[in-house]
Amino acid sequence: MPRRPAEPGGRAGWAGVSIVALAGGVGGSRFARGLRAAAPGAHLTVVVNTGDDLTLHGLRISPDVDTMLYALAGIVDEARGWGPRGDSYRCLAALERLGGETWFQLGDLDLATHLHRTGLLASGRTSSGITAELARCLGITGTVILPMSDDPVETWVQLAEDGRWVHFQEYFVGRRAEVPIRKVRFQGLEAARPAPGVLEALAAADLVVLCPSNPFVSLAPILGVPGVRTAVRSARNRGAVVAGVSPLIGGGTVKGPAARMLAELGHEPTAAGVAAQYADLLDAFLIDPIDAALGQAVQAQGARPIVADALMRGRRGEARLARVLLRATLGQPARA
Amino acid sequence: MPRRPAEPGGRAGWAGVSIVALAGGVGGSRFARGLRAAAPGAHLTVVVNTGDDLTLHGLRISPDVDTMLYALAGIVDEARGWGPRGDSYRCLAALERLGGETWFQLGDLDLATHLHRTGLLASGRTSSGITAELARCLGITGTVILPMSDDPVETWVQLAEDGRWVHFQEYFVGRRAEVPIRKVRFQGLEAARPAPGVLEALAAADLVVLCPSNPFVSLAPILGVPGVRTAVRSARNRGAVVAGVSPLIGGGTVKGPAARMLAELGHEPTAAGVAAQYADLLDAFLIDPIDAALGQAVQAQGARPIVADALMRGRRGEARLARVLLRATLGQPARA
Numbered sequence: 132m133p134r135r136p137a138e139p140g141g142r143a144g145w146a147g148v149s150i151v152a153l154a155g156g157v158g159g160s161r162f163a164r165g166l167r168a169a170a171p172g173a174h175l176t177v178v179v180n181t182g183d184d185l186t187l188h189g190l191r192i193s194p195d196v197d198t199m200l201y202a203l204a205g206i207v208d209e210a211r212g213w214g215p216r217g218d219s220y221r222c223l224a225a226l227e228r229l230g231g232e233t234w235f236q237l238g239d240l241d242l243a244t245h246l247h248r249t250g251l252l253a254s255g256r257t258s259s260g261i262t263a264e265l266a267r268c269l270g271i272t273g274t275v276i277l278p279m280s281d282d283p284v285e286t287w288v289q290l291a292e293d294g295r296w297v298h299f300q301e302y303f304v305g306r307r308a309e310v311p312i313r314k315v316r317f318q319g320l321e322a323a324r325p326a327p328g329v330l331e332a333l334a335a336a337d338l339v340v341l342c343p344s345n346p347f348v349s350l351a352p353i354l355g356v357p358g359v360r361t362a363v364r365s366a367r368n369r370g371a372v373v374a375g376v377s378p379l380i381g382g383g384t385v386k387g388p389a390a391r392m393l394a395e396l397g398h399e400p401t402a403a404g405v406a407a408q409y410a411d412l413l414d415a416f417l418i419d420p421i422d423a424a425l426g427q428a429v430q431a432q433g434a435r436p437i438v439a440d441a442l443m444r445g446r447r448g449e450a451r452l453a454r455v456l457l458r459a460t461l462g463q464p465a466r467a
Numbered sequence: 468m469p470r471r472p473a474e475p476g477g478r479a480g481w482a483g484v485s486i487v488a489l490a491g492g493v494g495g496s497r498f499a500r501g502l503r504a505a506a507p508g509a510h511l512t513v514v515v516n517t518g519d520d521l522t523l524h525g526l527r528i529s530p531d532v533d534t535m536l537y538a539l540a541g542i543v544d545e546a547r548g549w550g551p552r553g554d555s556y557r558c559l560a561a562l563e564r565l566g567g568e569t570w571f572q573l574g575d576l577d578l579a580t581h582l583h584r585t586g587l588l589a590s591g592r593t594s595s596g597i598t599a600e601l602a603r604c605l606g607i608t609g610t611v612i613l614p615m616s617d618d619p620v621e622t623w624v625q626l627a628e629d630g631r632w633v634h635f636q637e638y639f640v641g642r643r644a645e646v647p648i649r650k651v652r653f654q655g656l657e658a659a660r661p662a663p664g665v666l667e668a669l670a671a672a673d674l675v676v677l678c679p680s681n682p683f684v685s686l687a688p689i690l691g692v693p694g695v696r697t698a699v700r701s702a703r704n705r706g707a708v709v710a711g712v713s714p715l716i717g718g719g720t721v722k723g724p725a726a727r728m729l730a731e732l733g734h735e736p737t738a739a740g741v742a743a744q745y746a747d748l749l750d751a752f753l754i755d756p757i758d759a760a761l762g763q764a765v766q767a768q769g770a771r772p773i774v775a776d777a778l779m780r781g782r783r784g785e786a787r788l789a790r791v792l793l794r795a796t797l798g799q800p801a802r803a
Binding site: 189215246 | 560
């Protein structure tokens with residue numbers, strides 16, 4: 132059982148503690164940043180969803196990895212939670228004049244990341260190697276960022292209106308997630324292998340965090356990479372704590388279509404409905420006081436509810452929430 | 468023999484006259500624009516070099532076609548002769564911060580063209596179809612722009628310093644053409660087919676113009692596409708006039724490494740040296756008064772020298788030079 136750091140928040144206290152966070156984009160990157168701030172000196176690995184990667188105009192785009200990179204590098208546009216701060220859209224405007232597809236927001240600065248990744252992939256580099264290089268160039272320290280897999284996985288959703296399958300980004304960005312969906316599928320997931328370092332990090336983890344990300348299109352692909360869900364379970368079996376943070380507060384999300392998707396896919400659109408997606412994994416699940424009444428339903432999923440203000444207001448809010456989770460998990464026996 | 472238009476410069480006068488210009492980038496686009504201005508109502512087809520196309524960061528870039536598009540659309544940066552006016556380099560600066568390759572200038576506006584072309588190529592469209600669509604979106608009228616081929620051709624040069632072969636753009640842009648070269652080769656040229664419309668345009672031409680472009684890396688690839696050189700000769704045999712314009716004035720070029728390359732590849736670095744590259748084709752060759760003494764050498768190549776101020780100063784200068792060529796060729800019997 133991982134020891135409680137002598138001085139929580141002190142570097143010495145967290146040395147030797149290994150934390151693995153599974154994360155999507157905006158919410159996941161905020162919580163990951165909170166963990167880094169709240170556990171300085173810990174060994175923090177963030178495994179990021181690549182299921183919503185897409186190829187557009189010949190460029191390979193990895194939205195969640197980029198959001199994580201920008202957030203941890205401190206250059207993300209804090210207001211919207213993704214993309215580099217101060218980005219411009221001169222290229223996109225020119226593309227529109229040429230009659231090109233412009234439903235996906237491509238900022239001039241953001242494009243540099245896509246160009247660099249695409250070029251390096253074409254030269255035979257892997258996503259994980261490229262991610263490590265980007266992290267280094269962006270000056271990211273204190274966190275290892277791993278894409279969930281170096282193998283391409285793509286998320287497609289079936290629209291309820293006409294049964295048509297579209298790429299997740301076409302639904303999410305192109306249709307602003309405003310149309311109901313029926314099903315989600317992950318192309319390439321069955322054949323995908325965990326990126327180098329993913330299983331190793333889970334094998335060494337004291338704490339595995341399921342970040343406040345979309346359970347269906349952010350965490351399900353990560354947990355669906357063959358071997359990953361089993362590795363999380365194994366970590367738990369050898370004494371690591373597995374804790375989730377609800378992306379839903381009062382039945383709604385801060386960002387993204389998770390609430391709608393829960394209902395559309397036949398689940399309860401609440402924090403308890405999210406916890407149910409990870410019932411085989413969770414030791415603890417953090418929910419907002421507004422959802423305190425769901426505590427029993429969370430408990431029924433086998434997870435100890437942690438009730439705390441789940442809204443991350445700015446960087447201090449991220450760190451506060453992460454600190455709450457760390458204290459409630461690493462600070463006391465995780466299971467009776 | 469094509470008739471002299473009743474009123475040179477009047478639209479009625481040029482109706483029914485077909486002109487085909489073979490062109491590279493900056494000089495070629497300026498002369499093509501001059502032809503359009505000087506022969507309103509003529510059927511003008513510009514066949515553009517694609518031998519210096521390249522793939523960079525996963526994007527397919529067609530520098531000469533883009534220069535031609537921007538110039539004929541009136542949006543080119545007139546000072547440097549290529550790229551859209553008012554372009555910015557925010558993406559390139561971000562790419563540099565990421566440690567990416569930045570030797571090739573990629574403007575934020577220019578990138579839109581590369582993205583659109585790359586996306587359309589990936590969807591199975593041809594270069595010629597894409598070029599036509601770009602021309603339409605940019606509002607180009609009065610000129611048909613054809614890439615020389617829809618098949619990929621790449622120009623490589625051998626550096627004299629170490630015998631290494633590099634892509635032409637790496638020499639031209641990356642090394643600023645400041646290092647001597649030994650040889651030029653065109654990958655894919657033997658298997659390339661003329662783009663749809665190229666041979667048809669030549670078969671209907673009253674005048675074929677070899678624009679003031681680099682003879683080795685702009686016009687040689689076009690003439691080297693199997694069938695093109697023969698088609699130019701056939702046009703001449705049935706009475707069309709074939710006329711060139713020297714890219715060299717007083718042994719130097721306005722832009723680009725043509726003069727250096729002539730010397731490095733063992734040719735006379737003069738207008739006559741350029742004319743010698745097309746000795747089998749030319750009826751007439753326009754040289755600058757400063758090169759008047761080369762008239763005999765040009766004549767020795769079988770071409771009638773046309774002596775006129777060959778420097779294109781602005782758009783009026785382009786039209787003036789084109790008018791001189793048109794009068795000296797279509798206006799009188801081309802050959803005795």
